[in-house]
Amino acid sequence: MDENRKKFVQEVDKVFDTARDRAPVELLFTHKGVQYPTTVCTPENLQALEGFEANKDDVMLVSYPKCGTNWALQILQEMVYTLANKSPPPDIPMIEFGTPDKLERLKQQPSPRLLVTHLHYDYIPKSVFKNKTKKVVVFRNPKDAAVSLFYFCNNSPIFPSYSTWDEFFQDYMSGKVCWGSYFDSLITWNKHLDDEDVLIITYEELQENLVVGVKQIAEFLGLPLTQDQIQGIANRATFQNMKAKSNETHGQFGQVLFRKGDIGDWKNLFSPAQSQEMDEKFKSSLGGTKLGAKMKYDVHCKA
Ligand SMILES: Nc1ncnc2c1ncn2[C@@H]1O[C@H](COP(=O)(O)OS(=O)(=O)O)[C@@H](OP(=O)(O)O)[C@H]1O
Known part of the structure; x- marks a missing residue:
């Protein structure tokens, strides 16, 4: 195992x-009105991030929690670092994680750098847009x-646990979860x-055709x-392959991260009323939009 990866696992543990x-x-x-976990984020770092200079040849991965961040990260790390015969740096790649000294280390790295974030669009450093990263x-x-976030809250120590799914569902719908409302994003x-x-x-x-997904990202x-x-790259990024190596690659985080890796687990937790409530929320947020159509809500979110 690469030394940088070992340090990353130690940091995560x-x-x-x-x-x-x-x-x-x-x-x-x-x-600024949004919740974050104290074990990974600090107000000082969030503040310092505002002035962070991203370059045109950096690559940013943006993903709301539990949408496939680590999956896409695996793919992008190969593209940005491995193909260039470099190993990914040892620090956790989420830009909002850590203290300002980690940000200082990131500033010292040569571009292309892979910058990863769960932050809402409005809180992403402005240079990312200005410099067309x-x-x-x-x-x-x-x-x-x-559903994925609910299990993560209850199985990982970094978030407070919920006693019931219903309680979590209410918080999720009203955006009272870490990194704020998914719908706003x-x-x-x-x-x-x-x-x-x-x-x-x-x-x-990505689930439908990982090879096509990897190709699309590479072309972009x-x-x-x-x-x-x-x-x-696609073979190494399958759920089975990533999960099999997760002890080595992600330490304790891997034990809770690679849970099911499936589409449709919501059917095991949502009540009909909750399902309808989310259908209405999605419709009022993205109904008739291009992103709404791209997400194929009716295919993936209707029983
Ligand atoms: N390779 C691969 N293939 C398919 N699915 C995968 C893969 N890697 C991670 N996952 C699933 O992604 C979910 C975790 O999302 P994130 O990585 O965004 O989580 S985090 O917010 O960064 O903690 C989580 O989903 P659930 O299993 O539904 O909980 C992971 O299992």
Whole structure:
């Protein structure tokens, strides 16, 4: 195992161990009206991020929690680092994680750098838009994304647990979860779907055909990959392959991250009333929009 990866796993394990020592009330803080987990984010870093300079040849991965961040990250790390015979840096790649000194280390890295974030569009450093950093944005159908986050809250120590799914559902619908409302994020990105420096891809598209998804990302980044390279990246990014290696690659985080990796698990938790409530929320947020159509809500979110 590569030394940088070992350090990354140690860092992730430290986060989990620290979280276990904190009382539930100490696990979250609010910054500019949005909740974040205290074990990974700090107000100082969120503040310092505002002035972060991203370059045109950096690559940004944007994904709301539980929409496939780590899946797309695996693919992009190969494209940005492995293909250039570099290993990904040891720090956790989420730009909002850590303290300002981590941000300083990131500033020292040469571009292209892979910048990863769950942040709402409005809180992403402005330089990313000004300098036209390419952004790969990954979304997932909101019912499965909610279920995935519910299990993560209850199985990982970094978030307070919920005693019931119903309680979590209410918080999710009203945006009282870390990184804010998923629907707000979707509404904002819908306005940028056709920006030349934005590629929006869905979890479900990757599930449907991972090779096509990898190819699409490579083309967007302007990487002339061979069919064998595309196939290799896709093979290493399957759920089974990533889960099988997760102890080595993600430490304790991997044990809760690679849960089901499926479409449709929402059917095991949503009541008919909750399903209808989310259908209405999706319709009022994205009904009749291009992003709404791309997400194929009726295919993935109707029983
Ligand atoms: N390779 C691959 N293929 C398919 N699905 C995958 C893959 N890797 C991760 N996953 C699933 O993605 C969900 C976690 O999403 P994130 O990586 O965004 O989580 S996080 O917010 O960054 O913690 C989580 O979904 P659920 O299984 O539904 O909980 C993971 O299992």
